[in-house]
């Protein structure tokens with residue numbers, strides 16, 4: 587059964603330089619007749635992707651190739667400029683490293699907040715809090731504001747929350763690159779559990795051996811385009827070969 591379908595999905599984003607334009611400069615250049623349209627970049631370029639229920643897909647590629655953006659489009663955080671996106675089933679929240687949490691409030695309150703956003707009642711979430719803290723190994727940090735955690739700890743918290751709720755579709759961004767070895771193993775086991783439950787898993791990772799080991803299919807993104815798609819081994823090898831030939 588098809589759970590995700592992207593047809594010719596493209597996304598344009600304004601380039602970062604534009605953010606440094608201040609209003610006065612823009613107005614002045616406009617008055618002088620020199621106004622330029624803000625530069626835009628094609629971040630995703632006609633992506634076609636069909637994901638079947640239960641697939642485990644690893645998304646790889648260079649920095650800036652569009653991997654996280656693709657996950658955001660699938661999760662509905664970003665809207666494509668053109669093309670169609672269809673997703674069937676409950677999708678886990680995509681919690682980016684560092685973002686997504688309120689840094690000023692405690693770990694516990696962030697867990698409750700996320701739960702409520704996901705539609706769980708407060709009492710239900712209170713029950714879940716313990717298992718989330720335990721999995722993330724952050725029991726001693728329950729009352730610490732998130733800004734007091736290391737980036738690896740934030741990633742662990744994100745992973746623990748996203749995977750505690752048994753979603754149909756699990757989407758993970760880079761979490762495995764940040765966790766230490768023992769946490770990585772725990773993550774792998776949990777991901778395997780999702781596999782057993784026939785959940786669909788999409789992972790962005792720079793950890794190519796993880797992609798080879800734990801994913802069935804691989805997608806290699808290159809400058810916003812799918813450069814190669816196939817079984818995970820083939821995809822990783824193809825990507826590595828291209829790096830070696832530079």
Ligand SMILES: Nc1ncnc2c1ncn2[C@@H]1O[C@H](COP(=O)(O)OP(=O)(O)OP(=O)(O)O)[C@@H](O)[C@H]1O
Nearest residue numbers: 599600601602629648649650651652653654655656
């Ligand atoms: N908030 C933003 N506004 C404008 N452009 C952005 C924004 N975030 C990312 N981009 C641009 O979109 C492109 C793709 O970024 P994306 O984060 O999806 O890449 P990535 O493959 O996940 O990279 P990495 O491996 O470094 O995490 C890059 O050119 C980046 O500069």
